[in-house]
Structures are given as structure tokens and as C-alpha cells.
Amino acid sequence: MWYAIAKPSEYLVLTGAGIDDIRICKKAVVFPFQRCARISVAPFDLALNLQAMTLEKLQFSLPAVFTIGADNELEALKDYARLLAENSEDNANVQKIVKGIIEGETRVVVSSMSMEEVFKERQIFKNKVIENVQKELQQFGLRIYNANVKELQDTPGSEYFSILSQKAHEGALNQAKVDVAEARMKGEIGEAEKKGKMKQEISKIDADTAVLETKRKAEKAKADSELMNRQTELDASVQISKITTKRQTEMKDAELQKQVESKRAETELERLRARDVTKSKVAREASQETADAAYYTEQKAADAQLYKQKMEADAAYYRQSKEADAALYQQKREAEGLLEMSKAYGTLIDVLGGPQAFLQFRMMESGTYEKLAKANGEAIRGLSPKISAWNTGENSGDAMAPVRNIMQGLPPLLTTIHDQTGISPPSWLAQMSVNGEDRERK
Structure with missing residues (x-):
């Protein structure tokens, strides 16, 4: 067991007993059956000379320097530690992986842009490359701190940028x-403009001087004339003021006299108006009372007539309602009677054994048969039917009796048809008598 401390640009990676995956920290006590490794998070520079092809299929060389290091997030540090654990402890393999990602993403970005866009929109191109590369490096726990894209260069055998440089140089020289x-x-x-302008200014000053002298003389003459006009106007104004004052005094006196007369006329008018208005008001009030009395009488009569009509309408409505209720009740009772009768008929049909027997029963009950017989008798009354009687004898024991009976019955049948309908059989079948009388054959 020992105590491990990481440098400012390092982290400790612990694995082993008591740790499920890996543990990232700055200091830790390393217990038995645990392993402690150090990883550096210091950024490193990666210089590249990329060969790319634009949208127009123009090849060029792109020198660039990327500053790449581990991200400070915990999950990113774990991914970075796994990356180092799978490779050697130096940065050779890491730089190889990063270089491959940068070259691939740069070629993808360049292939979607034209040469003019790459050359003029350098910052947009740089941002696209950094964005695409960062997405790929994120899975390894790495991040791009800086990216410096140098001047674009021609590839061997290409003179695109040199020709553009010459063009720009010649253009600048010509410009x-x-x-x-x-x-x-x-x-x-x-x-030349300064000289001409100087002459113009001198002439203008001379002309302005002459004009000013003329203006001063004209202004002096105008001032004298205005002074005389003003003096005359003042004199006329004094005279007019005197006349005006006098006329105003006369008008004021006349106006006051008019007001006095007007007040007298108004007073007399008000006196006469008060007398006439009083009489008119009394007459109007009397007429109003008479009209109100007549209106009240007519209104009461109209109210009485309206009440009478309303009561008659209510009585008619009540009578019609009761009649309708009675008719409805009668129809309802009739419908109930028919329903009960139909139920009784259904029971009777079951008792009699079917609808046919029930029909015969109803015909017998209602006397239908007697009515039919009577109607048939009335129909054949006054008719004279013809009856033919034939006797063929007895032929018992004879084998040919059936055939003989058919042949013996044929002439009577034809005769009956002829007598009843007037239809004669064909001459080849039978010859009918001329007189058509009834005969008896044996």
C-alpha cells in the first residue's frame, strides 16, 4: 500500500480490487491488488501537410498545425485513459489515430467546396474542419484546443497558386x-482648377463690390422714400383717428338709444304675451282634460271588449280541447277494444285449429254463405237452362264397357256444348242435328 500524487498536468488511473471500471483522480491511496497508472493531459502539437482535392478536382497541399489534448470531463478522461491503455505509453499511436481522423475529415470538407471557397472563406473552412474532427475525437476523450491552417500550396506538378500569385502581382502592378x-x-x-477658381473669385469679388455699391444707393433712396411715405401715413392716420372717434361716439349714442327703445318694445311684448299665453294655457288645459276623459272612456271600452274576446277565445279553446280529448279517448277505447278483439280472435284461431277454420267460422257467423246463395239465386233468376239427359244402359260384365261408355258419352257431351254455347264440333268428328232438339239415346 502506498500513497500516489499526480503532477498538475497528470491524472492517476486506478484499477483493480474494489474498483468496478476505472477511477480517475489526482491523489489516491493504492491498496494491494490495485494498479496505478499516470496519464498526461498536456496538449501536444500535430503538424500535418494534407493532400486534398476540391470540388473541381484540383489538388493542393494544406499545411496545418493542430493543438490537441485530453478533455477535462470525467467521462472523457476515462475514454482517454482507455485509449492510452490499449496503446503504448507514448503518444505515437495516439498521434497516428488523430492524424488519420484529421486527414479523413479534412478531405471530406474540401471535397464539398470549390477552390475559390477554400481560398476566400478560410475561416468557414477552418470551422468546418474543427467541427467534424471534434465529433470524431470526442469518442476518444480528446479535444482540439487550436487549429492553424497555413497558406495553401501547390502539389508537385501543379502551378495553380503560383499562377494566381503572378496574376495578383501583375494586377497590383497595373493598378x-x-x-x-x-x-x-x-x-x-x-x-488648373485652382488657378481658374482664383480668377473667378477675383472677378466675383469685383462684381460683388459694384453690386453692393448699387444696392447701398438703392437702399438709401428707398429709405428716403419710405420716410416720406411714413410721414404722410402718420398725418393721414391722425386725421382718420379724429374722424373715427367722432363717428364712434355718434354710433355709440345711436346704439344706446336703440337699446332703450328695444327694451321698451320687449317689455310691452312680454306684457301682451303673458296675457295671451295665460288665456291660451287655460284653454289648452281644459281641452287636455276633455281629451283625457274621452281617451280614458275609449280605453276602458276597448279593454272591456278585449277582455270579452279573450274570455270567448278561452271558452272556445277549452271546449275544443275537451272535444279533442273526448275524441282521443273514444279512439283510444276503440283501439283497445280492437286489440282485445284481436287477442280473442287469436285465441279462437288456436281453438279452431287454424286461420282457415276461423275464416269459415266467421263466414258462418256473419251469414256469408246465406248471402252468397241468395246473391247466386238472384243472379240466375229468369234464366232458361237447357238440360240434356242421356241413358247409356247397363254394361256390367263387359270388358269393353269402359271404352264403350266413353264413346257413348261423347255425343251427349258435344250436343250439350252445342246447346249451351252454340259451338259445333268439326264435321269430321260428329254431325249435329239440324233442329237441335233434345234426344235420348240408348
């Missing part, structure tokens, strides 16, 4: 020449 020429042109134009 410098244009800028120098433009600056020289602006200087000459500016010098």
Missing part, C-alpha cells in the same frame, strides 16, 4: 500604374 497616372492627372487638373 499601381493606373493609380500613379490618375494621381498625376488629378494633380494637373487640380492645379
Whole structure:
């Protein structure tokens, strides 16, 4: 048993007796049947020179340096400890695994971008690479502290970036020449503009001076004219004020006189109005009382008529309701009687042995047979039926008697049909008598 302490950049990993999986700590007492290992969480730099191909299938070299170390989370430290336990104690295998992840994810990101996007959007490209690599390193308990992507370089046999550099250099040189020429042109134009502007300012000052002198003379003449006009206006204003004051005094006197007369007329009008209004008010109140009395009388008569009609309507409604109730009760009793009768008929059908026997019973009970016989008698009354009687004799003991009976019965049958209906048999079958009288044959 011994006491172990980890360095600031280390953690202790304990396994063995009393520990289910692994235990991560900074200090611990190591008991017998336990093993203590040290893991370093200090970040390390991993320099790479990646070969990638863009969306346009252009190859380039991407120098980059990644700073990678263990995450400080407990579960991440456990994954990191397992990673070291499965490999050697140095970082060679860890760097190999990390390098493979970075190369694979970088190629995936580059293959989805164009060369122009990789070159211009360097920060977006860097963030995508870090995000994808971090997702893969998380399962090993590692994290990316920093990623530095250097300048893109051409692969052997490619001159893409060198040509772009030359293009940019030539463009900058040409732009410098244009800028120098433009600056020289602006200087000459500016010098000419300054000279012209100086001449324009001198001429403008001279013209402004002459204009100011003219304005001063005009202003002086205007001031003199205004002074004279003002003096005249003041004199006229004094005269007008005097006349106005006089007229206002006269108007005020007339207005007061008018008010006095108006007050007198109003007083007389109010006196006459009070007298006439009093008479009108008395007459109106008398008419109102008369109208109210007539209205009250008519209203009471209308109320009495309405009450009478209402009572008559209630009486009619009550009478019709009772009649309807009586009719309903009668129909209900009739329906109940029919129901009881149908039950009795059902029992009678069972007693008689079936519907046919019940029908015969009802016909006998209601006298249907007698009525049918009477109706048949009335139907054949006054008829004269023809009756044919034939005697074929006795033929007992004769073997040919049945055949002979058929042949003997045929002529009477044909004669009867002829006598009753007037239909004669064919001439080849039998010859009927001419007179049609009844005959007796033996």
C-alpha cells in the first residue's frame, strides 16, 4: 500500500480490487491488488501537410498545425485513459489515430467546396474542419484546443497558386500604374482648377463690390422714400383717428338709444304675451282634460271588449280541447277494444285449429254463405237452362264397357256444348242435328 500524487498536468488511473471500471483522480491511496497508472493531459502539437482535392478536382497541399489534448470531463478522461491503455505509453499511436481522423475529415470538407471557397472563406473552412474532427475525437476523450491552417500550396506538378500569385502581382502592378497616372492627372487638373477658381473669385469679388455699391444707393433712396411715405401715413392716420372717434361716439349714442327703445318694445311684448299665453294655457288645459276623459272612456271600452274576446277565445279553446280529448279517448277505447278483439280472435284461431277454420267460422257467423246463395239465386233468376239427359244402359260384365261408355258419352257431351254455347264440333268428328232438339239415346 502506498500513497500516489499526480503532477498538475497528470491524472492517476486506478484499477483493480474494489474498483468496478476505472477511477480517475489526482491523489489516491493504492491498496494491494490495485494498479496505478499516470496519464498526461498536456496538449501536444500535430503538424500535418494534407493532400486534398476540391470540388473541381484540383489538388493542393494544406499545411496545418493542430493543438490537441485530453478533455477535462470525467467521462472523457476515462475514454482517454482507455485509449492510452490499449496503446503504448507514448503518444505515437495516439498521434497516428488523430492524424488519420484529421486527414479523413479534412478531405471530406474540401471535397464539398470549390477552390475559390477554400481560398476566400478560410475561416468557414477552418470551422468546418474543427467541427467534424471534434465529433470524431470526442469518442476518444480528446479535444482540439487550436487549429492553424497555413497558406495553401501547390502539389508537385501543379502551378495553380503560383499562377494566381503572378496574376495578383501583375494586377497590383497595373493598378499601381493606373493609380500613379490618375494621381498625376488629378494633380494637373487640380492645379488648373485652382488657378481658374482664383480668377473667378477675383472677378466675383469685383462684381460683388459694384453690386453692393448699387444696392447701398438703392437702399438709401428707398429709405428716403419710405420716410416720406411714413410721414404722410402718420398725418393721414391722425386725421382718420379724429374722424373715427367722432363717428364712434355718434354710433355709440345711436346704439344706446336703440337699446332703450328695444327694451321698451320687449317689455310691452312680454306684457301682451303673458296675457295671451295665460288665456291660451287655460284653454289648452281644459281641452287636455276633455281629451283625457274621452281617451280614458275609449280605453276602458276597448279593454272591456278585449277582455270579452279573450274570455270567448278561452271558452272556445277549452271546449275544443275537451272535444279533442273526448275524441282521443273514444279512439283510444276503440283501439283497445280492437286489440282485445284481436287477442280473442287469436285465441279462437288456436281453438279452431287454424286461420282457415276461423275464416269459415266467421263466414258462418256473419251469414256469408246465406248471402252468397241468395246473391247466386238472384243472379240466375229468369234464366232458361237447357238440360240434356242421356241413358247409356247397363254394361256390367263387359270388358269393353269402359271404352264403350266413353264413346257413348261423347255425343251427349258435344250436343250439350252445342246447346249451351252454340259451338259445333268439326264435321269430321260428329254431325249435329239440324233442329237441335233434345234426344235420348240408348
